[in-house]
Amino acid sequence: AQSVTQLDSQVPVFEEAPVELRCNYSSSVSVYLFWYVQYPNQGLQLLLKYLSGSTLVKGINGFEAEFNKSQTSFHLRKPSVHISDTAEYFCAVSFSGAGSYQLTFGKGTKLSVIP
Amino acid sequence: GAVVSQHPSWVICKSGTSVKIECRSLDFQATTMFWYRQFPKQSLMLMATSNEGSKATYEQGVEKDKFLINHASLTLSTLTVTSAHPEDSSFYICSARRDSSTEAFFGQGTRLTVV
Numbered sequence: 447a448q449s450v451t452q453l454d455s456q457v458p459v460f461e462e463a464p465v466e467l468r469c470n471y472s473s474s475v476s477v478y479l480f481w482y483v484q485y486p487n488q489g490l491q492l493l494l495k496y497l498s499g500s501t502l503v504k505g506i507n508g509f510e511a512e513f514n515k516s517q518t519s520f521h522l523r524k525p526s527v528h529i530s531d532t533a534e535y536f537c538a539v540s541f542s543g544a545g546s547y548q549l550t551f552g553k554g555t556k557l558s559v560i561p
Numbered sequence: 562g563a564v565v566s567q568h569p570s571w572v573i574c575k576s577g578t579s580v581k582i583e584c585r586s587l588d589f590q591a592t593t594m595f596w597y598r599q600f601p602k603q604s605l606m607l608m609a610t611s612n613e614g615s616k617a618t619y620e621q622g623v624e625k626d627k628f629l630i631n632h633a634s635l636t637l638s639t640l641t642v643t644s645a646h647p648e649d650s651s652f653y654i655c656s657a658r659r660d661s662s663t664e665a666f667f668g669q670g671t672r673l674t675v676v
Contacts, residue, residue, distance in 0.1 A: 478663050489567065489654050489667040490605075497663055536604060540663065547663055548595065549656075553604045 448473045450539050452552035459527055460560045467522040467555045469537030479520040480538040480549065481511055490536065496520060507531070532559045564588055565657050567668025574645055574675055582640045582671045584655030590635035591657035595665060596628075599652040611638055645675040 453468045471477060478497050482490040494505025501513040511522045520537060537552040564587040574580050584594060593612050597605040611617035611632035619625050627649075629641040638657075642649055652672050656665040 480664075482667075487570075487652070487670065487672060489565075489669045490656075491667070492664065495664060547593075547658060547665065548607060548610060549605075549665060550607075551604045554602075556602075 448477075448539065448541060448550055450537055450550055450552040452535075452537055452555050454555050455553065456556045456558065458558045458560055461529055462526045464525050465523065465527050465531075465557065467535050467537075467557065469520045469522065469552060471518050471520065471537075471539045473518075473539065473541060475541050478540045478547070479511075479513060480540070481505065481509070481520070481522050482536045482538060483507075484534045484536065484554075486533075493522070493535075527557070527559050529559050529561060531557060533557060563659075563664075563666045565591075565655065565666045565668040567655055567671055569671060570669055571672040572674070574673070576646055576675055577644055579641055579643045580645055580673060582642075582653055582655075582673075584638045584640070584657065584668050586636045586657045586659070586666070589657075589659045591638070592635065592660050593658045594632055594638040595656045595658075596630060596638075596640050597654045597656070599654060599670075601652075605654060608640075642673065645673070647675045649673065650675045 451470045459465045480495045481493040494503045496503045496513045504510045534554045538549040540547045566585045568583045596608045608623045609617040609619045617630040632638040654670040655668045658665045
């Protein structure tokens with residue numbers, strides 16, 4: 447069975463400080479990895495994705511993530527956060543070869559940026 | 562491009578009535594659509610996967626007769642919550658995938674409150 451673990455349910459950070467949101471997955475097959483952001487009472491917006499190639503992936507809003515196959519991790523980072531980054535962040539994985547590309551989500555990390 | 566519109570964004574209904582939620586892909590043809598349920602402060606749980614023109618595939622524990630899913634066209638899928646009860650109150654989110662894409666695009670979500 448495949449699973450996604452987001453180790454931190456809440457991460458408070460001061461404005462302009464760096465942040466890292468952690469994500470680990472377990473799978474016996476190759477995966478595609480995603481980070482989504484969700485603002486209150488809204489759907490999900492894709493921040494970035496890893497499909498193949500370079501393990502460092504850059505996304506929107508200044509976020510980036512690095513795929514580490516040996517550690518089965520896909521941590522999300524931003525060097526300097528803004529108030530507007532306050533939201534819920536979900537790591538998700540789909541498994542290459544899965545016909546419908548179903549996503550399995552982590553439980554989410556609530557990022558709170560403190561002014 | 563790749564916009565998914567979900568309607569309504571919120572709905573309040575009486576216990577025992579049925580509610581229909583629509584999910585439309587506005588600028589692409591969605592061969593596969595997914596329906597998720599999200600409880601407060603929790604992650605998204607996949608309810609079912611639907612492919613255009615065929616019956617939906619429900620996840621274990623999801624009642625097919627209660628959550629009716631129809632994917633009659635390549636741009637529209639509907640979720641009908643039949644005989645709704647207060648415990649069905651939740652945030653429902655759809656996503657749509659087009660052929661040859663590994664990315665799914667999400668609707669804005671529907672907040673259902675059953676009173």
